[in-house]
Amino acid sequence: MKYNPISRRMFLQGSLGTFAIPLLPSLLTPHEAKAAATALPKYIHVNSPWCIPREHTYPLYLNPDPIYPQPAGTNPNSVPWIVKDADTKYQSLASIIAFQGQISFVLDSKWNPFASRMNLVTNAAAYMADNKFNASISACASSDQFGTTGSPNGNGPAKGYAYSVDWLLEQALYRSTKSAPIPTLRVNPGNDTEFETFSGFCWGTFNGVDKRIPMIRTIAKLASALSAAGEPSTKNPTQNANRLSLIDSVLGDFKTLMNHRRVSAVDRQRLSDAADLWRNVESGLKNGTAAMCKAPQLNASETNWRLIHQMAMDAVAYALACGLTRNVAYGLIQAGDAKYDMTGMSDSRVPGASSPAITDPFFSQDLRWRSNMMTYFLSRLDSVSDESGQSLLNSSLLIWAHSTSKGTHGMLGHTLISVGGANGKLETGWHIDAGAAPVNRFHLTNMLAMGLKLSDIEKNGRAGYGEFSSNTILAAGGNATGEHDYKENDPTKRAYDYSKRTYFFSDAEKRKPFTYLKA
Helix, strand or coil: CCCCCCCCCCCCCCCCCCCCCCCCHHHCCHHHHHHHHCCCCEEEEEEECCCCCHHHHCCCCCCCCCCCCCCCCCCCCCCCCEECCCCCEEEEHHHHHHHHCCCCCCCCHHHHHHHHHEEEEEEEECCCCCCCCCCCHHHHCCCECCCCCCCCCCCCECCCCCCCHHHHHHHHHCCCCCCCCCCCEEECCCCCCCCCCCCCCCEEEECCEEEECCCECCHHHHHHHHHHCCCCHHHCHHHHHHHHHHHHHHHHHHHHHHCCCCCCHHHHHHHHHHHHHHHHHHHHHHCCCCHHHCCCCCCCCCCCHHHHHHHHHHHHHHHHHCCCCCEEEEECCCCECCECCCCCCCCCCCCCCCCCCCCCHHHHHHHHHHHHHHHHHHHHHHHCECCCCCECCCCEEEEEEECCCCCCCCCCCEEEEEECCCCCCECCCEEEECCCCEHHHHHHHHHHHCCCCHHHHCCCCCCCCCCCCCCCCCCCCECCCEEECCCCCCCCEEECCCCCHHHHCCHHHHCCCCCCECC
16 A cells, blocks of 8 residues: 555545544644544433432542541542632542542442543532523523423423524534434433423424424334434445455555554554454455444333333444434433332431431432443443444543432532543543533533534524523522532531622633633
């Protein structure tokens, strides 16, 4: 093969996204490196009602409630902080794990394999006009005031704020490229009724009218949607024959490229891994199938919520890996195999008790069940290869957001999680104390990482994303300077910096992403 110093498309081009040579940074010109860094990744927005409370997710929490194993004297400063800007400070998740074996109570050791590829944002604030935002703060950065449609606490974003992240991505993602067969895959396993409180969290504006966008609620409908999208392109016999020919044509030059003086050791490993992928693809194509794009089995009669979600998550991984979609909205609203909702958090502690028991269902069952479902999802994405041969999780950006910061519709101290670097657009491996920065900033950061511009995000003449209300009401059970992290009879109120709200409301601050977004 003749080396072309200005081209990174050395072979296996034209494979229509089912496999490709991995990106080799050591062969890129500066111009090509910049172009590669702006490639649009895949997005998965997981939304859950209720919350993962601050004291269960904040690493090295002082006096965690309930207690979990920590070294004696543990406090939030047991791992050094790095001050990144005037608002936020950072801790290494790897250092936190080295110190206490896990990130936090909820984010237990099952999350450890993903720590280097995730960011945990804590101490974010929801500056909303109302604290009834079960269906919108975690997707639209808005309070729930959407007329009379649906449940009073789950009826959608305030008028004029019906722009969920998935909808904005859909509008921008395919503007300059052909739409995927499923522009956005919206899945929310549950009772198949439109008027249920948590029937959906996706919103858009159509012809000037704010509308809830329907989500797929059953496994049967999910199977139907995937079937209607068509077979992945790897099943086309003519294309398969062409791909076999491409593989045969390049393997002879593989050794020459591996020994090229400009190919770094890291890139040689990438090539070696790619060669393994090609052999697997070649084997699959010769057998008339492509195992990497084999649709999962979906049992529409299943009633166990864990198994239902595992099937749905398998289907999402399949759809993303095989090019059926690049944009996913996913609802995780259950709390057990046979439990449709969280235990009522205001009732789960014995009245008058000074501390909840570790055996309390909310801690030992509900939160743990959801956390385990998320690590299953992450493991599934990590086990599947994308079109370049790398982990699907690595080329994706998955976020997990919740509707409240505590059980009684708390607005302060929100926890937000992202996993995956969005194809290298994010620095990862951090716990970020947001310093009361708005939850809006988290969503804005993610959309910018996905390649959107401010012009794609800003609506109705407003700077930034979502609602910034100057008349924020007091959250139920709390006050403007502090809130009980859990239940009204918690003996300790936590300190929250509420004084910078006006500062965060300037146009410049509304447009400011977190500093872990790479330039």
